[in-house]
Amino acid sequence: xxxxxxxxxxxxxxxxxxxxxxxxxxxxxxxxxxxxxxxxxxxxxxxxxxxxxxxxxxxxxxxxxxxxxxxxxxxxxxxxxxxxxxxxxxxxxxxxxxxxxxxxxxxxxxxxxxxxxxxxxxxxxxxxxxxxxxxxxxxxxxxxxxxxxxxxxxxxxxxxxxxxxxxxxxxxxxxxxxxxxxxxxxxxxxxxxxxxxxxxxxxxxxxxxxxxxxxxxxxxxxxxxxxxxxxxxxxxxxxxxxxxxxxxxxxxxxxxxxxxxxxxxxxxxxxxxxxxxx
Numbered sequence: 678x679x680x681x682x683x684x685x686x687x688x689x690x691x692x693x694x695x696x697x698x699x700x701x702x703x704x705x706x707x708x709x710x711x712x713x714x715x716x717x718x719x720x721x722x723x724x725x726x727x728x729x730x731x732x733x734x735x736x737x738x739x740x741x742x743x744x745x746x747x748x749x750x751x752x753x754x755x756x757x758x759x760x761x762x763x764x765x766x767x768x769x770x771x772x773x774x775x776x777x778x779x780x781x782x783x784x785x786x787x788x789x790x791x792x793x794x795x796x797x798x799x800x801x802x803x804x805x806x807x808x809x810x811x812x813x814x815x816x817x818x819x820x821x822x823x824x825x826x827x828x829x830x831x832x833x834x835x836x837x838x839x840x841x842x843x844x845x846x847x848x849x850x851x852x853x854x855x856x857x858x859x860x861x862x863x864x865x866x867x868x869x870x871x872x873x874x875x876x877x878x879x880x881x882x883x884x885x886x887x888x889x890x891x892x893x894x895x896x897x898x899x900x901x902x903x904x905x906x907x908x909x910x911x912x913x914x915x916x917x918x919x920x921x922x923x924x925x926x927x928x929x930x931x932x933x934x935x936x937x938x939x940x941x942x943x944x945x946x947x948x949x950x951x952x953x954x955x
Contacts, residue, residue, distance in 0.1 A: 681708075681709045681710065683709075683916045684706055684709040684710065684711045684912070684916075685709060685710035685711065686710060686711070686712065687711050687712065687765040687766060687814075688711070688712045688713075688714065688757070688761045688763055688764050688765050688766070689706050689711045689712070689713055689714070689765065689766040689767075689768065690713075690714040690715075690716075690757060690764060690766065690767045690768065690801075690805060691703050691706075691713065691714070691715050691716070691768040691770055692716050692717070692742065692744050692768065692769055692770050692771040692797065692801055693716075693717055693744075693770040693771030693772060694715035694716060694717050694723060694726050694739075694770070695717030695718075695719040695720075695721075695722025695723040695725070695726055696717075696719065696722045696726075697870070697904050698770055698820065698867065698870060698904045698907045698908060698911075699715075699717065699726070699768070699770045699771070700722070700725075700726045700729075700904065701903075701904035701905045701907060701908035702768055702770065702908045702911065702912070703715055703726050703729075703730050704726070704729055704730060704733065704905075704908075705905070705908045705909060705912055706735070706912070707729075707730040707733040707734070707735035707737075708733050709912075710735075711735065712735070712736045712737075712761055713730055713735050713736065713737045713738070714737075714738045714739075714740075714757040714760070714761070714764075715727060715730070715737060715738070715739045715740075716739070716740045716741065716742035716744075716753065716771075717741070717742070717771070718741060718742065718743050718771075720741050723739055723741070724739070726739075727739045738757065738760050738761070740753060740756070744769075744771045744793060744796075744797030744798075744800055744801060745792035745793050745796060745797055745800070746800075747796070747800045750797075750800040750801060750804045751800075751803075751804045753804070754801075754804035754805050754808065757805075757808075758808050763808070763811070763812045764805055764808040764809060764812060764815075765809070765812050765814055765815060765816065766809075766815070766816045766817075766818065766915070767801055767802065767805040767809065767816075767817055767818065768818045768820070768911075769797065769798040769801040769802060769817070769818065769819045769820060770818075770820045771793065771797050772793060772794045772797070772820065772822075773789070773790060773793050773794060773879075774790075774835055774879075775787075775789070775790050775832075775834050775835060775879045775880070776831050776832065776879070776880045777831060777833075777834075777880055778830065778831055778833070779833045782833065782834055786834060786879060787833075787834045787837070789879075790834040790835055790837075790838050791834070791837065791838050791841075793838075794835065794838035794839065794842065795837075795838040795841045795842055795845075798819050798820075798842050798845065798846075799845060802817055802819065802845075802849065805817075806860070809860045810858050810859065810860055812859070813859045814859060815858075815859060815860035815861070816860065816861045816862070816863065816915060817846070817849065817860060817861070817862045817863070818863045818865060818911065818915055819842055819845070819846040819862075819863070819864055819865065820842070820865045820867065821839045821840075821842040821843045821846070821864050821865060821866050822835070822839040822842075822866060822867060823866055823867065823868045823869075823925075823927070823928045823931060824836050824839050825839030825840050825842055825843040825864075825866055826843070826866055826928070826931065826932050826935060827931050827932075827934075827935050827942065827946070828840075828943070828946075829946060829950060830946075830947065830950050831950075842864070843864055843866075846862060846863075846864040847864060847920070849862050850862035850863075850864075850920050861915075861918050862920065863911075863914060863915055863918075863919055863920060863921070863922055864920065864921050864922070865911055865914070865921075865922045865924065866921065866922065866923050866924065866928050866932070867902075867907050867924040867925065867928065868901070868902065868923075868924055868925030868926075868927040868928035868931075869901045869902060869925060869927060870902050870903070870904055870907050870924065870925075871901075871902065871903055871904065901925065901927070902924065902925050906924075907924045910922060910924045911924070
């Protein structure tokens with residue numbers, strides 16, 4: 678079955694739809710005839726995504742949503758179900774970033790990353806899972822990261838959240854398989870994607886990092902793939918029912934690197950990071 682036929686008429690929920698991978702997913706699904714429920718905390722970015730999707734002929738429900746606010750997410754799920762009558766897919770994509778060594782990163786910064794990047798995924802999954810099961814054709818797609826496969830210095834909070842997303846999602850997939858529920862589960866690990874996440878990231882206040890320089894370095898050295906390429910890769914993996922989707926050659930290479938070197942990768946990564954990271 679082609680991607681177009683597979684997604685046509687399905688109700689797809691996307692968080693973080695105001696830019697980046699979320700926007701690219703929304704536009705891709707709009708072209709394939711999906712019905713969309715889009716949300717973001719950035720209302721201006723969200724409005725632009727809605728405009729583009731409606732221009733492609735899609736039905737769109739849009740809402741400002743902070744995925745870290747659990748009660749709001751639970752209410753949102755009920756509203757989407759009431760609006761469309763069903764929910765087939767949830768793309769838990771919203772995320773933020775923070776740069777800073779553990780000793781310099783404040784508790785509030787770790788809490789903020791975990792609230793959005795991990796608990797935002799938990800909130801979206803828990804809120805929509807009953808409706809996905811009810812649909813008889815459900816799919817949970819949780820966006821982790823390359824940094825959910827490999828840890829790097831200066832990314833402890835982000836690593837923690839994205840590793841947690843991976844563990845949560847892989848456990849959920851096994852539960853759905855054991856119970857025979859009609860819900861597929863996919864964990865996504867993007868590599869270097871050209872999005873605004875790095876440019877909007879916070880930095881440790883006491884470490885002396887220059888946020889603009891850190892963002893510029895990411896854009897120059899790591900951001901190699903377009904959001905559109907990422908969206909196409911994700912949707913192909915979703916259609917094929919893959920449990921894990923790696924985006925970019927670097928994600929595939931580093932995943933293999935970690936699995937073959939075990940904990941020794943940390944020594945190698947520290948040498949490389951000492952030379953190239955700020």
